[in-house]
Amino acid sequence: MNLMETIHLHKNDFSKTERKVYDYIVQNPTAIETATITKIAELCQVSTSGILRFCQVLGYKGYKDFRFDMLHYLHQEHVEVNSENLFDELTSKYLSVIRQFNNIDQNKLNQLIKQIKNTKNIYIIGVHYSSLPAKHLVLGLQDLGINTYFAYDYMQASHLYNTIHEDDLLIYFSIEGNQNNVSRFFDLTNASKNTYMITLNPKPKLLIENTLILPGYTLSKQSIVDLQSIVVIFVELLLNMFHNTLKED
DSSP: OOOHHHHTTGGGGHHHHHHHHHHHHHOOOGGTTTHHHHHHHHHHHOOHHHHHHHHTTTTTHHHHHHHHHHHHHHHHHOOOHHHHHHHHHHHHHHHHHHHHHHHHHHHHHHHHHHHHHHHHEEEEEGGGGGHHHHHHHHHHHHTTTOOEEEOHHHHHHHHHTTTTTTTSSSEOOOOSSSHHHHHHHOOOOOOOOEEEEEEOOOOOOOOOEEEEEEEEEHHHSSSSOOOOOHHHHHHHHHHHHHHHHHOOE
């Protein structure tokens, strides 16, 4: 009996919380290859304790042991694909996503650019892989003479969030737009009108009025890592558009 068969066998043994983990892993087993327990908890919208209990129901001491066996299972099940064909297929998918950038809400994008230009205090948060485009925006704005406050993990963000005032601008990067782990450290559900979320998820659990939805969510689910390249491209577009407004002054 392989690992996935064992997981299915215990389906009725899981609690409501553990069932969320079951549902996600059955649909996205390759996510285990690169994700930490914290990241998996965020994706499943449960606590890390929920992940541990899920692993223990399966007979493991913890996530590390479960992940080891999952990697072994995935490598056994892997079907070798012609690398040239895979490259062409992935390239086509990425190009298709980029062509969909025209569907981004440009009114909301222009509104964000205006607020970056006119707001004194700008806060930028991105956790795990989302810290990459967030940091890219921080450095890009710094090069343009705009200082920002930046956090790249939940604990750091919770302290930073306590210093934000109503008139400050907050830009939050999250591929999934989940609220479970976020709500444990700071409350974005009551965020001010000056809060923006950048996400790939067209139906995020975290509901923020100013949400910019980027294309590529389906492709991101197929990738072994979150599709931050798309978000980085968006950040570069944002920076160039912002720079253009400076030249107009």
